Amino acid sequence: MSVSDGDSSHGGWKNFRQTTRDRLLLEMLRSARGNNAANWKVLIMDDVTVKIMSNACKMADITEEGISLVEDLNKRRQPLPALEAVYFIQPTRDSVQKFMGDMNGKSPLYKKSYVFFSSPLGRDLLNIIKGEPLLLSRIAALREMNLEYLTIDTQGFSTDNDRALVELFGELSEGTRDYEVCLDTIAYRLSTVFASLKEFPLVRYRAARSAAANSVSTTTARDLVPTKMAAALWERLMKYKSSLANFPQTETCELIIVDRSVDPVAPIIHEWTYDAMCHDLLDMDGNKFMYEVTTGTGKVEKKEVLLEEHDPVWLELRDLHIAEVNLKLDDKMQQFGAKNKAAQIRLGAKEGQELSTRDMQKMVQALPQYRDQLEKLSLHIHIATVLNKKIKDEGLSDVGNLEQEFVFGDATSKELINILNVKQDLSAENKLRLLMIYAATHPEKLDATKRLQWMKLARLTGDDMNAINNMEYLGVSVSKKPTSGFSLKFGARKNKRPLRKERNQEEEGWQLSRFYPVLQDLVEDLVKGELSKDEYPYVKEPVGPLPATQAANPNSPGGATKPAVHSRRTNRPATSTWANKGRSYDDGSVDGRSVSNNHNHKPYGRRIFVFVIGGITRSELRAVHEMSEDNNREIILGSSSVDTPKDFLLVSDV
Known part of the structure; x- marks a missing residue:
């Protein structure tokens, strides 16, 4: 018996996620289903593969490929001897033993099994499976998907x-x-x-990086x-x-x-784009957002949504500055209002006349997208409102401004002392983030004495200060190192300040958008x-031109061109206010920049x-x-x- 690997043979260019999705749905599930559309199966997955599947596919996609039930490999399951099963599991000893327990013996849980491993199956485990003739007779396919x-x-x-x-x-x-x-x-x-x-x-x-000349530090495992x-x-x-x-x-x-x-600064700094702010400031579970809505009857209901690419509004807004998001949402509501008036005219209602429930039902029929659009707009208006309130309540504009001044070398400990004294209500998290960014951009400034002073001024705990000290392991020279004796390699070389080169100020469109x-x-x-x-x-070492700098020119066989590098920032006008309203254009762009995110366009x-x-x-x-x-x-x-x-x-x- 041999183990075959999955072979994606579906033509046409597909983006990364689409390729992954097709491999799971078509190459795995559809191949097990065969030509019989009525042949329903059970899908069994383990703790790892269920996350792989759920991140790439929706339940409706799985059902469409003939799966009537999804089960957990690690839980007791009801025998379904009339159904065939698809196993998508890791090639671990535990998962293989559980699979064998399901399908071996006189009373297997399922009629037949199609087994797909997320990564290569070890020869020892393959031999164990091969050594069970009864089990082999119940395996219709055994393949390595190489998708983990x-x-x-x-x-x-x-x-x-x-x-x-x-x-x-x-x-x-x-x-x-x-x-x-x-x-x-x-x-x-x-x-x-x-x-x-x-x-x-x-x-x-x-x-x-090599150790500094005046140090005897050695290269550590973390360096390598x-x-x-x-x-x-x-x-x-x-x-x-x-x-x-x-x-x-x-x-x-x-x-x-x-x-x-x-x-080391990117994970700590406040990023002012919509996606980042949602995951930073909202209480989200992965991409899942929970919120409350009030129904027409006055009842409060809890709703749960996924902020993902299937939502076109999210896709359009996710990478925009929060100020730009506010402008876009306001514009969308105005457009929606115009459509609402058009619907009233279509229904014969007078402008300004309130619509009855029956009229609303007719309008939904006249504009099928009405309900979905209104719900999505309402959701993102709610989220933006919550974010704007948090920005104001937590004083994040001042915090964010100081963070970015640290990054580009425009601020010192003087400004940090000032904000800690003036803004006594700053949260412990925001004070810690400020101190960590200060440490990352001001090497060797926090010796033992100064750490105690900062700890007292910011009213932080010993554990908080440990988080700052632990940045040593990411190459940050938090405190001054001795010139002899053992020390961490990363701490041996003083980092340059600032960490980033300042980009042309003419390119900036919103205050607090300098960071990249x-x-x-x-x-x-x-x-x-x-x-x-x-x-x-x-x-x-490569032989010939580098693939990264080769752009396949369809009109020049074998020709390589060196592409120009474009920056989206060059399309933003300079402004001194973070909430300055940009120009809008007929093509739906803001400040001359598209936000369509066309994922189906083949790249060059x-x-x-x-x-x-x-x-x-x-x-x-x-x-x-x-x-x-x-x-x-x-x-x-x-x-x-x-x-x-x-x-x-x-x-x-x-």
Whole structure:
């Protein structure tokens, strides 16, 4: 018996998430269903694969592919001997044993099984399955999907390793089994991204920085995380190259592997775009938002919505500055009001005349999209109202302004002391975030005495100060290091201040929008072919032109062009007020910039992948969306997790 791998053979270009979805629905579920539309099946998944499926597909999609029931592998289940089962499980000993327990013996739970493993099945487990003839007779298919990652959106994914920051960069991480297991898990899950997309990347990684000349510090295991990850990934890619059908034999794209130390400010700073603010300021469970509405009868009901790409309003607003969101929502309500008047005229009502319930029902029939549009607009108006109130109540404009002045070197401890004295009601979280950004942008300024002074002034706890100290493990020189004796490598070299180069002030459209993640510079340098080979070496040097700078010109066979790098910021007018109203245009853009997010448009050139070990932020996802649209390139951002500022603070405190 052989184990076959999934082979995506569906033609036409598809974006990252769509490719993942098609592999799960068509390549897996539809292949098990066959040509019999009436052949309903049970789908059994484990704790990992259920997240893979739910992040890529809706229940309606699964049902459409012939699944009548979804079950948990780890729970007791009712026998359904008349139905066939599809197993989508990890190739672990525990999952395989549970599957065998279901299908072996005299009374199997299901009539027949189609087994799909999320990653390669070990030879030892395969031999165990092969050694059970009765079990084999009940297996209709046994395949490796090589798909073990969570899609975040059309351009983002996670390997679902929330503790990577602790296990790879924590104080006690070096030399532990958790360190090795975490590295290996991330590497094989990352490799399945390329197996799914049939992409073979040129792998680059952020090299460990050399110790300062006046220090005797040594390179630690945490320094080498990107190096080790790149090597582990390359080993798996070589196996795919020799074993997977249709896997490319030459490099087709480029991947950069970095860790969270590349930009320790991004997870902490207040990002002022809609998506980031929702996940920062609202009490959300992943992408799930709970809120209350009052019905026409005065009854208060709780509602639950997913803020995801299926909502066109969310898709349009998510990467916009909150001030721009307010303008867009106001404009949409005015347009909606115009449609409402048109509906009244259509129904023969006079302008200004109130509509009866019956009239409303007729209007819904006349404009079928009315109810859905009104509900979506109402939702986002509610969310924007909540966000604006939090901005005002928590004094976030002043906090955000100081944060960005720290980042660009325009503020010192004097401004920090002032805001802590003047704004006594600042939350402990916001004070901690300010201090962490100060520490990250003002190296070696927090010795033991000063830490106690800041702790007293900000009224923070010892645990809070530990979170600041732990930034040492992400390359931040929190306190001055001795010139001899053991010290962390990252602490040995004083960071440059500011961390980011100031972009042209003419490009800024909203106050508090100066900040941009360091990943934006990395990708722009890569597209221009200017990314340093010393700082970002290849696992294997490319032969010929770099794929990242090659844009496949359909009119020039084999020709390569060096694409211009565009910045969305260049389309924004300078203004001194964060809520300044921009010009609107007939094409639906604001300040001359499209917000359509057309995910079905085929990009020009090869894919670029960026993988961040230790978590990514919403600001980095936003930057990837904007750079992809502005440069017509599919840039895919992945990480071990997607973190909110609260997530990062909790991990930093460990």
